[in-house]
Amino acid sequence: MARRSPQSIWSRSFQRAVGALTQRTVKAGSQALKRSLRPTAKAKAPRGQAQGDWIPGVALSPMGARRYHLFKPHGVQLHERLPLLVMLHGCGQDAESFALSTRMNRLAARERFLVLYPEQDRRANPQGCWNWYGTRTKVAYGEAAILMAAVQQVRLLYPVDPERMAIAGMSAGASMAALMVTRYPDQFKAVAMHSGVPPGAAESSVSALAAMRGRGATQALSTHTHWPALLVIHGDRDAIVAASNGQAAAKLWAEAAGPHVEKSRQVSRGRRHPMTVTDFKVRGGRTVATLCSIGGLAHAWSGGHARQAYSDAQGPDASRMIWSFVAKQFAGTPFANA
Secondary structure, rough: OOOOHHHHHHHHHHHHHHHHHHHHHHHHHHHHHHHHHOOOOOEEEOOOOOOEEEEEEOOOOOOEEEEEEEEEEOOOOOOOOOOEEEOOOOOOHHHHHHHHHOHHHHHHHOOOOOEEEEEOOOOOOOOOOOOOOOOOOOHHHHHHHHHHHHHHHHHHHHOEEEEEEEEEEOHHHHHHHHHHHHHHHHHHEEEEEOOOOOOOOOOOHHHHHHHOOOOOOOOOOOOOOOOOEEEEEEEEEOOOOHHHHHHHHHHHHHHHOOOOOEEEEEEOOOOOOOOOEEEEOOOOOEEEEEEEEEEOOOEEEEEEOOOOEEEEEEEEOHHHHHHHHHHHHHHHHOOOOO
């Protein structure tokens, strides 16, 4: 009989432990849900954020574990099922700083949706970046599996509507969000990339640098898969991730959908940065991708908190744009600017 390696034995043991934990949680079903709906004094949202619960957690998978925080608006009822937006931070950020920068929790409290903020482990990446480029070593796929485990855990413990889930990210988080939907396209209705690199543009840290400069060779997406709708937000003065990556990502989605048309419009409001919005539509008028190129924006969250790193307070408000786009996909209606 073939001998199993220690790694194989450990992996099987880990999977059994996680499976047992999941089964116990399912049996606890209604009790766990009631506890999740009960506000706690120790789980308040970050300072300056909206009223709601800021709930810590740890996602477990055979590929490892990651911390996360979940924002849940106050007053969620037992019968409610809320949309879930997964938010992946950029390099040098964590869950709390990303929540403060984007102010997504304020929007979630008003519009009533849950926000999941996974957090990269500094032992996995010293700069706190998601390893979106590590496809050659499979590290990227392992992290995607951990992130999906976080989504599944939150679905199990909290009042998530599984038919209304979307994912968004900034910089490395945007690149990982795009990779996530290529791995789990049926799990999300929409994906939003803010200043990221399209999937398939890099396979190592060396090729990642070239891809960030706009010299990555993207791989075509399958034309037989119904991909979640894509929103791309990118500044035309981004010196970290070239703006051409935004165009490449939108084109990738549009080409996978088949014959399409592109229609652009200029949007300028008050003192906000102006932007060019290009919709990529297929036959029948369905929008498969929307590219928002923001004039004068560097590598920063558009409309973010002025006192946070990687934020540009001048706007337009990327968080509102993302939620508007996501909500339209949930409802099956076209995207309109927020």
